[in-house]
Amino acid sequence: MVVMRHDHRMWAVIGIYSGREDNVFWRRLPSEGGKVEAAGAKALSTGDAEPLGHNIIHSVINPIRRLTGAIHVYGGDYFRAERSEWDPETLLEERFNVEKTMRLFQEANARL
Secondary structure (H helix, E strand, C coil): CEEEEEECCCCEEEEEEECEEEEEEEEECHHHCCCEEEEEEEEEECCCEEEECCCCEEEEECCCCCCCEEEEEECCCCCCCCCEEECCCCCCEEECCHHHHHHHHHHHHHHC
8 A cells, every 4th residue: 555645744653553554754945835745764664763853745555465553643633734635646745535535445355
């Protein structure tokens, strides 16, 4: 499963209790109208925890064939915050679409 580039606009902590999660971190290109570029990555495994600052942009990939279990703690209302996501082809910023993200998780769960 892949969760495309998004921000939280609040701090968060990710704790992995089963499996793996690869995070790619992105930075805005100020002169490119909201476009982002990859700026780093971190692989998280069982027992790892990673704090994310309020301005972090990341995408998430489960690189293994089994489910990854993670606890995400957010410093605000994840579903009501004004957030952004970035188009996978153009890397341009768009308004975060909660419904689209929920469908992504439902489709991934249905494939199991």
